[in-house]
Amino acid sequence: GAVVSQHPSWVICKSGTSVKIECRSLDFQATTMFWYRQFPKQSLMLMATSNEGSKATYEQGVEKDKFLINHASLTLSTLTVTSAHPEDSSFYICSAREPAPPYNEQFFGPGTRLTVL
Amino acid sequence: QKEVEQDPGPLSVPEGAIVSLNCTYSNSAFQYFMWYRQYSRKGPELLMYTYSSGNKEDGRFTAQVDKSSKYISLFIRDSQPSDSATYLCAMRRGNTPLVFGKGTRLSVIA
16 A cells, blocks of 8 residues: 655654644655544544645644644645644644545554653 | 444454454445554554445455445454454545544454
8 A cells, every 4th residue: 555654753842842743645646635633542533634735624623723734745744733732742643645536545654642741 | 423433342352263343323425434453553554445335355354334224344354463453444425534433442362
């Protein structure tokens, strides 16, 4: 299957700082990328859908000013957690969807573990 | 009622057993049905996908979709300790985002 990478794989930061997480599709062009967060022993919760060249669509309850998403190219999307607080500590996973219809496979990155002190 | 229901387990089976994992859903518009495997602290890995109703087999894995009952299953034959992971069902309609179940934690004991 296709490969999606994330960087960094883990990050520890102080409360009040901002953290940027990168998501790359390595061998295909992804017109649509998704960002999820996952708490321990919980399922994936969709945060936002980003389409290349346009604004991200955020799920209800997700603060768009806190979780900034940029999808500037067909292979790169970034999530910036601004003014991070301990409650933002979580496992963040990106996913990229192949553009080919009728079935668009969705591949996941390895995740980024964020710990806010 | 949640859109996708999945028993979180944990489920513990001996090596070599047949494992049955299930999800039910409420939205009859779902068309694409997937099973993902997630190891601890890793991203989900696509195992199987099915479009609409029917069965699909891939090695030791068989996925079944019964749209009339809004019920999907994943069977794992000859289970191995390396199959120990969390299994997530997911589904969607058209190009909408995937909706995930909570995941079932599986342990295969040698």
